[in-house]
Amino acid sequence: MTSDRRPGRPRSETARRAILSAAMEELQQHGYAALTVEGIAARAGVGKQTIYRWWPSKADVVLDSLLDLAAERITVPDEGSLPADLVAFLTETFEQRGQRPVLIGLMAQALLDPVFATAFRDRFLFGRRAALREILDRAIARGEIAPDVDPELLIDVVYGVLWYRLLLDHAPLDAAAGRQLASLVVRAVR
Amino acid sequence: MTSDRRPGRPRSETARRAILSAAMEELQQHGYAALTVEGIAARAGVGKQTIYRWWPSKADVVLDSLLDLAAERITVPDEGSLPADLVAFLTETFEQRGQRPVLIGLMAQALLDPVFATAFRDRFLFGRRAALREILDRAIARGEIAPDVDPELLIDVVYGVLWYRLLLDHAPLDAAAGRQLASLVVRAVR
Amino acid sequence: MTSDRRPGRPRSETARRAILSAAMEELQQHGYAALTVEGIAARAGVGKQTIYRWWPSKADVVLDSLLDLAAERITVPDEGSLPADLVAFLTETFEQRGQRPVLIGLMAQALLDPVFATAFRDRFLFGRRAALREILDRAIARGEIAPDVDPELLIDVVYGVLWYRLLLDHAPLDAAAGRQLASLVVRAVR
Amino acid sequence: MTSDRRPGRPRSETARRAILSAAMEELQQHGYAALTVEGIAARAGVGKQTIYRWWPSKADVVLDSLLDLAAERITVPDEGSLPADLVAFLTETFEQRGQRPVLIGLMAQALLDPVFATAFRDRFLFGRRAALREILDRAIARGEIAPDVDPELLIDVVYGVLWYRLLLDHAPLDAAAGRQLASLVVRAVR
DNA sequence: TGTTAAACGAGACGGTACGTCACGTCTTGGA
DNA sequence: TCCAAGACGTGACGTACCGTCTCGTTTAACA
Structure with missing residues (x-):
């Protein structure tokens, strides 16, 4: 049995959650049309690159937020x-x-x-x-x-x-x- | 009965039709996501202002195109x-x-x-x-x-x-x- | 004799001067290393594109500023x-x-x-x-x-x-x- | 007389030389303007931190490379x-x-x-x-x-x-x- | 037959957000 | 303690379009 860790600093779970929450908050407050990657990053206290590193588009962020919330439901x-x-x-x-x-x-x-x-x-x-x-x-x-x-x-x-x-x-x-x-x-x- | 003519140069029917056609062509070729007002204007050989003068958004142009086509159907x-x-x-x-x-x-x-x-x-x-x-x-x-x-x-x-x-x-x-x-x-x- | 005007809205002399001045002010205050196109645009009250439309790089802006100042000297x-x-x-x-x-x-x-x-x-x-x-x-x-x-x-x-x-x-x-x-x-x- | 060794793993001479060589190669091939710390690290097969640990900036790396080469001359x-x-x-x-x-x-x-x-x-x-x-x-x-x-x-x-x-x-x-x-x-x- | 006034083409304008790049720092496991 | 790896927050890049504006020109009705 080997360690399945990849080398390098591991992905920050804190940042991941901050991004998903920020996306949902922005969306609820201003609507999807006003949703921007920059806005999500700013509210989450995160660099834009951290979003682009893990999600291809803002929609994928929102989809992940939704799935996280709806997982058990x-x-x-x-x-x-x-x-x-x-x-x-x-x-x-x-x-x-x-x-x-x-x-x-x-x-x-x-x-x-x-x-x-x-x-x-x-x-x-x-x-x-x-x-x-x-x-x-x-x-x-x-x-x-x-x-x-x-x-x-x-x-x-x-x-x-x-x-x-x-x-x-x-x-x-x-x-x-x-x-x-x-x-x-x-x-x-x- | 009064003349309903307003002073000044009347709206160009040519431009109107060119805009509606250009919008449909752009849409069919590149999809709605790639549709831009500038693209429509360029293809129609028309100034951007001529579009904004008569339609509030590119979607309204497309809607007009659609209604024109579907009128009789x-x-x-x-x-x-x-x-x-x-x-x-x-x-x-x-x-x-x-x-x-x-x-x-x-x-x-x-x-x-x-x-x-x-x-x-x-x-x-x-x-x-x-x-x-x-x-x-x-x-x-x-x-x-x-x-x-x-x-x-x-x-x-x-x-x-x-x-x-x-x-x-x-x-x-x-x-x-x-x-x-x-x-x-x-x-x-x- | 014909008008040598190009069609369309003419270049704004106001914007041109504001950009050159802003560039010199930024440079004198913070130094060339800290000079950014965004900083110049912000100080000049101008869109970035207006700079990129007329100058290929921030250095060319500074060069124009210098030549404007040094013209007579x-x-x-x-x-x-x-x-x-x-x-x-x-x-x-x-x-x-x-x-x-x-x-x-x-x-x-x-x-x-x-x-x-x-x-x-x-x-x-x-x-x-x-x-x-x-x-x-x-x-x-x-x-x-x-x-x-x-x-x-x-x-x-x-x-x-x-x-x-x-x-x-x-x-x-x-x-x-x-x-x-x-x-x-x-x-x-x- | 005391040992001048510091505790812990000693600095890697291999890494040092790889960094200096990589810097010179990148510079000769792509020019100074295109030189990046990430590029040097990648070519040297070294972590970025190893560069930052020993040199304050990429220019100091290049300066060291130059002095190494020009030492005897x-x-x-x-x-x-x-x-x-x-x-x-x-x-x-x-x-x-x-x-x-x-x-x-x-x-x-x-x-x-x-x-x-x-x-x-x-x-x-x-x-x-x-x-x-x-x-x-x-x-x-x-x-x-x-x-x-x-x-x-x-x-x-x-x-x-x-x-x-x-x-x-x-x-x-x-x-x-x-x-x-x-x-x-x-x-x-x- | 000129005058008037709006529409026209062109394209520059102030903006906003994009997606990318490199920075210098931090956080892992392993040597 | 150093190392390779690589994720992180930051900030500027140059681009694409937005919707508005200002030119000179065109086109009709009115005087």
Whole structure:
């Protein structure tokens, strides 16, 4: 067994955390459009180079902040029936108050930068899809979903509505909306 | 009846068209992220001021280009039944090949700039929603949609899936996808 | 006869002067080593790009400042005899108090940057040499300089001593030093 | 008698020599302007700290390299007469081909950094002056120099011409130039 | 048929942030 | 204690665009 340390001064965990926090604070206060690498560095008390050394863009910093925060929070309910699972999952998912600035900022960046888009999909969005897929797979096993319904389309419907409302901000995004959508989905798969 | 002419040299229609074309060409060639006002002006053979005189931002130029192109193309099918209408509407809507760079660019801008977001919603997105709403209202009148189904949620489902796939680019966006979604919606509203 | 104006907004004379003054002030206060383009721009109330648009480097700004100031000051004495001319020329030339920071800064830059070195030679140093050459040519015509003495070497001697003392700062650089050198040169050319 | 050893690991002579060589190689290849501490360290296979531990700046490294190389080479001729000594000294001194990049780099640094300027003067330039002074003192003892001629000024003349040509690079710097200057000096001191 | 006034092209302007470079210092494990 | 390695805070670099401004020129309606 050998030491897995690389030579040289190790990466500063203090700086890493200061950067992630600073990014979230700047974002919450001034919005994603006003977010700058220089601003993050200044607030974190860190050199710009320390940011560029570890993250290819400011969006990747924000994504890491989000993943750090959301790490523990993905819970897949297992209530025994599709309607119960869906309501539990969607009411929780739809109550992402405060996350809107983060999510639309990341999405904006993903739309402008294909490289980041891949990271965003793989590290964030696809994880959420997998959680929902688990619920649907259990429902399929129980025979709660008609065999001619494509579960991937159902996932698109659920997250489509979520993101569409997140982006347009034209309709409420809360537990009630989650319940309403859950009931529509249940109706559609019979 | 009065002359609506203002004194001075009138706005140049030539310049206007050159700007809209240049914007679309730049966008198609280099993507929205690389679009700059200076680039548009240079390609159009126009001074920057001429752009700023008539549009508040480059996104508004692109939106105008899009609306110019799409002006005639919003047709609301009326086939006599919800399934037929939906299939007609969605197969056409989902076949927007080539429009993706424009649409995701505008959406990115809308996410970053709340002022433009309003313009984008009011001048583009809500128009699309209204078309679908017309179809649904006719179906409701015919009794094809259960009374406890909120048509606005149905619209969110349809455009949610459309935009979600447009943004993520993880699943096909074509006539087949349109038909699949149409059949799911029909199933859900019974 | 046509207007020789180029199209577009003309160069701002105000900005030009503000930049040259700011450069000289910064240089006098903090020295050439601490001179930065950002510092000049900030003090002049000007964007950095306005400096880069017109000067390839900060050294060229300083050189322009120097030439602006020194424009009128090159006077070639004509007293009728080599000793008198030399004393007049050297006492004046050697009394360049306050210019030392400027001159050694420019020389340092010229040593580090061959492109600027050419500009410095052609626009400043060779002009000084030409003035002395005029004096020597008159002396040659009068037969005051032995024919086997190369006037270019004499110029090197005079400016060599000047610059060597400027650079090393090990010996006085004043009117007395000028007189002493003048008498040595006169002695050498007999 | 005590051991002059300090505790701990002794300084690595290997590293010292690698640093001096690397500095000279970088300088000869890319010029002084492109010389960096990081570049020297990388080429020498040495940590940056090892350089900073022993030298205050990169210029001091180069100065040490130069002094290492030039250690043995200062020879003061003693031919019995001023003209012979001067010709011998100047022809040798002026033939410093290959040294130009080193010398102008060090001079540039000295002009920008007063601390290094002192080191450069004391450790390099004044040693050269002393050699010439020895020759002149012998000539004074022999009565070859008129008593009203300041030998320090003569030294300034000689090194002034040398450095002025080194800096401007406008005239040859070779044995012939050395002989020409020697004959002018001899003429001037009669 | 000139006068008036706004739009036009060109491009310079004061700014902001970018991503990079090198500085000189600090912090590891190993010699 | 020194060494190689390399991360750190710092600060300036030169560039790209922003949105505004100031030129001389063009183009129409009005006088």
